Amino acid sequence: MHSTAQNLDFLKRSVPQGVRVVAVSKTKPPSAIMEAYDAGHRLFGENRVQELLGKKDHLPGDIEWHLIGHLQSNKVKYIAPFISMIESVDSYRLLTVIDRESRKAGRVTDCLLQVHIAKEETKFGFSETELEDMLREPGLASLNNVRICGLMGMATFTDDTEIVRSEFRYLRGIFEKLKHGYFASRGYFRELSMGMSGDYLIAIEEGSTIVRVGSLIFGER
Numbered sequence: 001m002h003s004t005a006q007n008l009d010f011l012k013r014s015v016p017q018g019v020r021v022v023a024v025s026k027t028k029p030p031s032a033i034m035e036a037y038d039a040g041h042r043l044f045g046e047n048r049v050q051e052l053l054g055k056k057d058h059l060p061g062d063i064e065w066h067l068i069g070h071l072q073s074n075k076v077k078y079i080a081p082f083i084s085m086i087e088s089v090d091s092y093r094l095l096t097v098i099d100r101e102s103r104k105a106g107r108v109t110d111c112l113l114q115v116h117i118a119k120e121e122t123k124f125g126f127s128e129t130e131l132e133d134m135l136r137e138p139g140l141a142s143l144n145n146v147r148i149c150g151l152m153g154m155a156t157f158t159d160d161t162e163i164v165r166s167e168f169r170y171l172r173g174i175f176e177k178l179k180h181g182y183f184a185s186r187g188y189f190r191e192l193s194m195g196m197s198g199d200y201l202i203a204i205e206e207g208s209t210i211v212r213v214g215s216l217i218f219g220e221r
Ligand SMILES: *Cc1c(COP(=O)(O)O)cnc(C)c1O
Pocket: 024, 026, 047, 068, 069, 154, 195, 196, 197, 198, 212, 213, 214, 215, 216
């Protein structure tokens, strides 16, 4: 057993400069988060709003929080005042709600569009066609309080690294197409969030800029 700080240190040695590590702290208590914080880490990810709100108030104010799980529209108002990034935007309607609540909070919220790349049925996210349709929504250009900074995806949960790699490569392809197409004049579209404890090294090889790592840092859930 290694400490959270040791795990984090080890992980960061294998992650190149320019790739950010979101320490996924879901199900872990504030004390575990503080171990990573005291080791200098500031970027954490939670997948549930209620859990995030419950922990946040017990923790330092300079933590950057990413929401990485499915977000219900009626919960957006609770996180709009402080969230650094919502990585799991999976519908146009949700984006419009984030825009509205961010305006009320006097903020512009950075968002990633979640793309469904895995074979599993249950995972949320846009298909490539849905993504293209979404970018044709007439109202999109007037959402001034959200910034679409890139894409997020989760690969199939499998030991077959070739499947995982091909899914990441597929997501990278969509990302590049949008970066040089729809988002060509928007320099902030540059984030590709892919890779978790089991597959972050493959994700990095395939062009990830953000990895979301939980169990490798905090231990099994
Ligand atoms: C839980 C979770 C992770 C981290 O998973 P680990 O396998 O523990 O690293 C990453 N991304 C999302 C969306 C998650 O829900």
